[in-house]
Amino acid sequence: SIAAYFMEEVAPGALQKKPLRLNDLPFTIKDLEESGCFAYKVDMSGDWEKAVEKYSEDVGMKNRDVVKINPVTMPNFDEKLAIFFEEHLHTDPEVRFIMEGSGYFDIRDVQDRWVRIPVAKGDLLFLPAGIYHRFTTDEKDSIVAMRFFKDAPRWEAHNRSKQETEEMVERKEYVKGIK
Template sequence: MVRAWFMDNDHSDQRKEHHRNPPQFIELDELFKLSGVEYFKLNIDTLETDGILEKLKKERGYTYEDEIVISEGCLQNYEEKLKIFYTEHLHTDEEIRLVVKGSGYFDVRDKNDEWIRIEVVPGDLLILPSGIYHRFTLDEKNTIIARRFFIGEPVWTAHNRPCDNMECRKHYVESFGSGTFVKV
């Protein structure tokens, strides 16, 4: 089962589990209410035959996918890429990741601008809404393989914080006030 918790402010070692002391874990419903992040648990062993992923892709309009391998031996400019992934940023489109192998952490800013760390392992599918500030890092195992999904042409552009004047960010912030976050 996925774990999510509020982080402390010490991020000197990004690959550690950083959490408040004592840890303040949060439930998935609370994660959604605070950030708009959606979570699905899929069975990696039956992924190609159970129809669950295909149904989700159809419902959400995901028409393009690829796979990313993040490990020292497989990713060019590994250390540089990890720094880029860990820099706080947002995207103009949803970020959808399904962990196939390995593990890592997605850190997201909640509606109160506090960090929530989400630990991901095989079978975890996260959907980060457009306009949410976030970052990614590996854990101590230093490897993850994830499938990435997009609506239409893939957009990988990251906009580093601050970019509060972007339309996607404004829409994201407004979604909390209007209660427009709805789970699919």
């Protein structure tokens, strides 16, 4: 289910959980890779843990935890979701393996257009350090994801700003890398 598309921009709130497909223009795996992102479908009928573990070692992020995002078990769900949906970047890659449920990762492409990446069970997603992105659940409001990190988690979100995030080393490296 990794079939990304250009998305319509809406105000944060209930609408963010709708598919919001803007047009029929394709946004392919190759386009994703040009943005420095990788998306894989892992065969869940096989030894998926081994495949996921190998991938995480290959990208140097062998530590992990599991996050369950839903309104029933997650305290302050709406506030957390609002934070996930703020446009931001990180100083480490964001690597996620979807174990259950579904949702949307939105990234800015090389032309700064929003691209929506639907994810569901079995999807492995790599977003590079420095890329602007955000996350939301879909209307089912439920996802379980494995999150990967290096020796220590660096999950601080740096919300997009005109100057500060543009001047971060990781942002500059990212922009240089996609040119």
